[in-house]
Amino acid sequence: MEAARTHQKVPAQKLDRSACLGPDGAVAHVTRCLRMIRGRWKLPILFRLYADEMVRSSHLLRDIPDVSQKMLTQHLRELETDGLIQRTDFGETPPRVEYRLTDRGEALMPVLMAARQFGEEHERETT
Template sequence: MPIDQERRSACLGPEGSVAHVTRVLSMISGRWKLPILFRLFAEPTMRTSRLLRDIPDLSQKVLTQHLRELERDGLVARRDFGRQPPHVEYGLTDAGASLMPVLLSMREFSRLHAADVPGAPD
């Protein structure tokens, strides 16, 4: 395979950079997924009732949906204590915790370049 073809494949192929970054972006896409991840980063374990209190305008239905998706993608773990009344807590998995420095770097990038983008938050 020619060198240019190898480079192109490393970026654009099915196992290339674009595919991997796109996969991560799809894992965190959704209006409430980032707020959920950041809250679980700030507090290691939380119950759904606390997440609902801490994230204004988030509905129980959407919270449950996003938590299931984050769990399916391996970013969040659900711990069921098997009690009555039900006691369930959520926390970041090792994979979720390892994603946080990337998200914090993105936040810093935004802060550093906010002046370059019209309408960006200060």
């Protein structure tokens, strides 16, 4: 019995895949986005900042279980560097620093909410 050769049944058309691949394609842009939110604590930080307009780092430490001060600080700095959050230092003693989503961070939230919905639907369908 001969193995199926489905590749011979599919018409071979020359497709322009530059919209997906290449240095300015969809894959590159999605990869850039995923790099910005990669990290164990970045999503909890973003969703916490989405829930409240301004949050102090001490509240983030309290509200995100198991995160260390070091990791929280590292992820906050990375999110700030990527332009997703804004840090406001009030220059007071004791130090008071607050974080909030930037416009770019706000623009990312519908994408994350859609990913959340996809995850919920996928879980329901597979269980």
